[in-house]
Amino acid sequence: HSSIEYFNINNVTQLSDIERYNFDYSGTSMKALTMKKIIITDMYFSQDDLYKIFADMNITDMTIADSEMIHMLCPSSKSSFRYLNFLKNDLTDFLFRKCDNLAQLETLILQKNKFESLRKVSFMTSHMKSLTYLDMSNNLLRHDGAGVQCQWAESLAELDLSSNQLVDAVFECLPANVQKLSLRNNQISNVPSGVAELKSLEELNLALNRLADLPGCGGFTSLQFLNVEMNSILTPSADFFQSCLRVRELQAGHNPFQCSCELQAFIRLERRSGGKLFGWPAAYVCEYPEG
Numbered sequence: 001h002s003s004i005e006y007f008n009i010n011n012v013t014q015l016s017d018i019e020r021y022n023f024d025y026s027g028t029s030m031k032a033l034t035m036k037k038i039i040i041t042d043m044y045f046s047q048d049d050l051y052k053i054f055a056d057m058n059i060t061d062m063t064i065a066d067s068e069m070i071h072m073l074c075p076s077s078k079s080s081f082r083y084l085n086f087l088k089n090d091l092t093d094f095l096f097r098k099c100d101n102l103a104q105l106e107t108l109i110l111q112k113n114k115f116e117s118l119r120k121v122s123f124m125t126s127h128m129k130s131l132t133y134l135d136m137s138n139n140l141l142r143h144d145g146a147g148v149q150c151q152w153a154e155s156l157a158e159l160d161l162s163s164n165q166l167v168d169a170v171f172e173c174l175p176a177n178v179q180k181l182s183l184r185n186n187q188i189s190n191v192p193s194g195v196a197e198l199k200s201l202e203e204l205n206l207a208l209n210r211l212a213d214l215p216g217c218g219g220f221t222s223l224q225f226l227n228v229e230m231n232s233i234l235t236p237s238a239d240f241f242q243s244c245l246r247v248r249e250l251q252a253g254h255n256p257f258q259c260s261c262e263l264q265a266f267i268r269l270e271r272r273s274g275g276k277l278f279g280w281p282a283a284y285v286c287e288y289p290e291g
Contacts, residue, residue, distance in 0.1 A: 001028055008034040018045040025058040032061035039068070048073060055079075064089070074099035081105050082130075088112040093120040100127050109135040111160075118143040118166070118173050122150035125175075131155055137162040137182070145169030152176070161186070162205070168192055171219075176200075184208050184227075191215035193239070206231070207251070213237045214252075217244040227251040234258045236266040249276040 007030060018040070033054075040050075047070075054062065055073040063085040064072075070090045075081070079101050091113040096102065097120075105128050115121055118141045125131055131153040141164035143150075152175035159175060162184035170183065171192055177200050185208040193216055203225040206215065211231040216239035217223045226247050233255040250270065257263060270277050 003029050005029050005031045006034075007032070008036075009038070010036045012038050014038065014040045014042070018042065018050055020046065020049040021053070023053065023056075025056060028058055030057070030059050032063075033057065033059060034063040034065075035067065036063070036065045037067060038064070047071060052076070063087070071095065075101040077101060078103065079105070083107045085109040086113065090114055093117050093124075096124050096127075098127070099124075102127065103129045106130050107133045110139070111135045112138045115139040115141055117141070118161075118170065119148055119150050122152045122173060122175075125153040125156060126151040128153045129155060133158045135160045136164070139164055141166060143167075143169050143173045145172045148173070150174075157200075174198060179203070181205070193218050214240040214244075216240055216242075217247065221246070223247055225249045228255070230254045232256060235260050235263055241266065247275065252277070 051071060051073040054064065055075045058080055060080055061083040062081060065085060065087040068090055069086065072086065072091070072095060074096055081102060082104055084105060084107070087109055088111070091110060093115055108128070108131060115136060121136060121141070125134060132155055134156060137160045141161065143166060150173035154177055156175040156178060158180040159178050160182045161170070162182045164186055166183065166186040166188065168188055168190050170188065174181065176198065178198060179200050180203040181201060182205040184205045187210060188206060189210040189212065197219050199221055201220045202222055204220065204223060205227040207227045207229040209231055211228060211233055214228060214233055214236050216237065223244065224246055226244070229251050233252065235258055267277065
C-alpha cells in the first residue's frame, strides 16, 4: 500500500523463507508490474502461495519474464488484467485451464515457453472474452487434426504461431475471426483447400515452411498480404491466379523459382494491378520452341 504505480524488478534471487500471506489489494495504487530474471533457489514451499500473490493483483499490466516460472493460478475473482506477458518461462498446457476470471484480458504473450497442444491453447482462450492478441511463438505446439475440435476466443484478431512444430493440419484449428496470422518457421507443406474459412484474414505469414507451390486464397477471401519467403516454390499455380485477386503485397524471396511463361505472366499481372512484389528477379525471358 503505497503511491507507487509502476514497479520494475530485475535480476533477483529469492533464497528462502517463502510463506503464505493473505494480502488485501483493495485501495492500492499500482497499475503495472514487471519482473525479469527472478531466481528462486528454495523449492520447499507451496507453489500456490507464491502464484496467488501475483494472480490476484489488482493491476492492468503484468510481465513476469525469463524466470523459469512453471505455472500461474487463475485469479480468485474477476480480474482487471488487460495485458499479461510471460515471455521465456517454463509454462505448459495447464495454464489457465477453465479459468473464467480473465474476461478483460486483451493481450497475452506466451512466447518461448513449453506449450505442446494447439487444441488446449484454443480452449484456454475460449474463456477470455476480450482477447485480441495472442503470441504463442517459439513453443512446442502441434496439432494432429483427425477431426479434433478447437474453440478459440471469438474476439481474437491477431495470432502468432511462428516457430513451432505445426503441419498442414493447423488449418483445421484456427480462430474464425483472425485478421493477422503468422505461421512462420513451421513444417507446413500445403495449405488445404476448403478446410479453413477465415473470411476476416488480411495478413498471412507462411515464410520458412515447406511449401512447393503458392497457396490459393479460396478460404481467405479478404487476404491482402502474403509472405511465402524461404520455401521451396518453383512456379505460381493457377489456383493462386484465380483466387488471390485481393492480394496487394506478396513477399516471395529466397525460393527456387524456375523461369517460365507462367511466372512472367504472373509478374506482369501483379505489376499491372498495382501490387507489390518483394524478392522477385527483375526480368524473365521465356523461350518458345520452334514452330
